[in-house]
Amino acid sequence: MSHSVFTPITLPNGATLPNRLAKAAMEENMAATGHLPGDDIFQLYKTWCAGGTGLLITGNVMVDHRAMTGPGGIALEEKTPLAPFKKWAEVASQNGTKIWMQINHPGRQVYAAMGGQVLSPSDIALNMGKHSKLFSKPSPMTELEIEALIQRFVTTASRAVEAGFHGVEIHAAHGYLLSQFLSPLTNKRNDSWGGSLENRARLLFEIVKAIKQVIPENIAVAVKLNSADFQRGGFDEKDALAVVKELGHLKVDLVELSGGSYESPAMQGNTADGQPLNREAYFLEFAKEIAKQAPMPIMTTGGIVRLAIAQKVLDEGVDMVGIGRALAFSPNLPQRWKMSSDTIAVLPQVKWQDKTLAALATMAITKRQLQRIGKGKAPKLNSSPLFSLIYDQLRLKKLTKIYRNKYKNE
Numbered sequence: 497m498s499h500s501v502f503t504p505i506t507l508p509n510g511a512t513l514p515n516r517l518a519k520a521a522m523e524e525n526m527a528a529t530g531h532l533p534g535d536d537i538f539q540l541y542k543t544w545c546a547g548g549t550g551l552l553i554t555g556n557v558m559v560d561h562r563a564m565t566g567p568g569g570i571a572l573e574e575k576t577p578l579a580p581f582k583k584w585a586e587v588a589s590q591n592g593t594k595i596w597m598q599i600n601h602p603g604r605q606v607y608a609a610m611g612g613q614v615l616s617p618s619d620i621a622l623n624m625g626k627h628s629k630l631f632s633k634p635s636p637m638t639e640l641e642i643e644a645l646i647q648r649f650v651t652t653a654s655r656a657v658e659a660g661f662h663g664v665e666i667h668a669a670h671g672y673l674l675s676q677f678l679s680p681l682t683n684k685r686n687d688s689w690g691g692s693l694e695n696r697a698r699l700l701f702e703i704v705k706a707i708k709q710v711i712p713e714n715i716a717v718a719v720k721l722n723s724a725d726f727q728r729g730g731f732d733e734k735d736a737l738a739v740v741k742e743l744g745h746l747k748v749d750l751v752e753l754s755g756g757s758y759e760s761p762a763m764q765g766n767t768a769d770g771q772p773l774n775r776e777a778y779f780l781e782f783a784k785e786i787a788k789q790a791p792m793p794i795m796t797t798g799g800i801v802r803l804a805i806a807q808k809v810l811d812e813g814v815d816m817v818g819i820g821r822a823l824a825f826s827p828n829l830p831q832r833w834k835m836s837s838d839t840i841a842v843l844p845q846v847k848w849q850d851k852t853l854a855a856l857a858t859m860a861i862t863k864r865q866l867q868r869i870g871k872g873k874a875p876k877l878n879s880s881p882l883f884s885l886i887y888d889q890l891r892l893k894k895l896t897k898i899y900r901n902k903y904k905n906e
């Protein structure tokens with residue numbers, strides 16, 4: 497007999513989450529000046545907190561402001577003022593809700609327009625077909641850069657804990673830097689950081705170990721991992737299982753399984769290699785196999801809009817359910833499910849031929865809802881993908897200019 501999504505779960509670190517529903521990380525691009533969380537972010541997280549989701553995972557917070565996934569992003573570094581992060585943790589911990597900070601480095605997935613550092617295990621640029629020029633060719637990381645990067649993850653994690661976050665989630669999925677190290681398609685190194693899976697996963701493992709060494713035992717350390725890259729020759733299901741087992745030895749408290757990258761946006765339900773995914777709960781088939789052998793609780797994220805499917809995820813032996821877009825359109829979805837179990841969250845369907853533009857439009861419509869909630873407005877369920885994409889591009893252009901000017905003057 498499996499648990500209801502509304503029953504608490506206790507993690508290996510001893511902490512209890514009030515239920516089995518988590519808001520998955522969604523980059524907000526709503527930072528106040530200085531890459532800091534501000535009023536809009538606080539309002540957004542207050543709303544989610546009141547909405548009944550037991551665990552809120554922040555949008556990815558950068559470990560280095562010189563390498564950002566996008567403009568308007570949040571960064572937490574050695575000298576970043578901590579007060580806004582304390583406020584963020586505080587507003588998001590009401591009613592027993594837990595708040596974890598997702599921490600990330602984009603590696604080669606930095607838009608060329610942003611500039612800054614474009615690092616990767618090897619010098620392989622993104623192949624986005626006719627959109628490839630959106631990204632620059634990365635420089636392979638030196639040993640010193642790798643050591644400094646580990647330190648940056650540790651600094652961000654320990655400062656998050658100091659600010660009052662109950663955990664950190666290391667982003668090792670979606671084609672960002674740690675995922676680039678894991679994938680044989682992007683990691684062509686022949687030193688101890690590349691080659692065998694053990695070597696490709698070394699950076700992730702070293703980061704987990706180093707973080708574990710400096711933070712208290714009751715703070716959760718989670719990892720978001722691809723169940724597969726969904727690209728021929730990429731990181732696959734077998735690799736994911738082996739990495740999960742080793743993360744168990746390192747006492748990781750939760751692994752969130754997703755999939756894909758900018759090149760193959762499986763996390764939105766579209767794979768580049770044509771592998772079919774479930775229409776709802778995209779990665780459930782992978783997650784349930786991995787959960788059978790995983791030493792820690794497993795969560796899967798992607799495609800959940802209905803309580804019956806969220807419950808099915810648990811019935812199949814997966815421990816937690818991550819929800820992204822549905823909580824942008826319906827921030828109190830768990831409460832609505834409690835009141836009426838057949839409530840379905842409406843997700844935008846962008847069925848354009850051009851998969852890159854479709855993925856960008858999906859992100860854009862979702863982000864518009866986050867901005868609306870941050871201003872105290874209700875989400876707009878019938879937002880147009882085209883209008884949202886244009887609006888988002890203009891907004892990002894303005895923010896990118898501010899970022900570039902500031903970065904140039906540093």
Ligand SMILES: Cc1cc2nc3c(=O)[nH]c(=O)nc-3n(C[C@H](O)[C@H](O)[C@H](O)COP(=O)(O)O)c2cc1C
Nearest residue numbers: 520521522523555556763798799819820821859862
């Ligand atoms: C606007 C937006 C921003 C996202 N930002 C992040 C992020 O910062 N970190 C991350 O791990 N995933 C991010 N994702 C992916 C989600 O966490 C999730 O894996 C994906 O949306 C699939 O779940 P869903 O179908 O419930 O939305 C983002 C997705 C969207 C739509």
